[in-house]
């Protein structure tokens with residue numbers, strides 16, 4: 001039994017696939033567009049994602065697959081393709097998908113591929129390479145960041161702080177933990193140093209730095225990243 005996320009906008013396919021996977025004993029989550037799908041992968045960490053290519057909104061299946069692998073998602077990905085050209089693209093591009101099925105597919109075929117990918121098990125976890133939230137895109141490999149396509153001027157230390165936040169998304173990080181992990185024990189900055197860095201990062205990534213949406217203060221403790 002596995003946790004499977006189906007990202008698909010055609011209700012008939014969603015219903016059919018969900019029923020059959022649940023009948024096999026799997027837990028099935030569904031999302032009808034790429035944004036919701038990405039949020040569910042981050043929140044629920046499914047074992048396998050069934051990913052339609054043509055999705056409403058800006059995030060198609062190809063882009064989403066690339067994003068998921070860039071964020072280090074190590075579960076299986078099976079692409080659901082509708083056309084010959086899409087199959088060629090899945091094969092041709094190094095997207096990180098494990099397999100594909102072409103529509104219309106039979107339930108038996110889909111279940112066989114699901115079992116095969118799940119049996120193969122997870123891949124080795126890639127380091128966090130990229131992350132996107134709101135209008136901000138972070139490239140941790142090249143230390144590049146943009147907001148709405150415009151480059152941000154983050155220092156290597158600010159990148160390191162953001163990476164720690166992204167890796168611990170949704171968890172409160174205390175100022176002391178930030179000091180330990182970012183500054184280490186070699187120098188002796190104060191918690192005030194931490195706060196100053198957070199102010200600078202907020203100025204760059206937040207739409208409105210005085211009422212931050214992504215790096216939220218947790219009174220008396222520290223900060224929480226919610227992007």
Ligand code: CA
Pocket residue numbers: 008009010052053054055
């Ligand atoms: Ca579709």
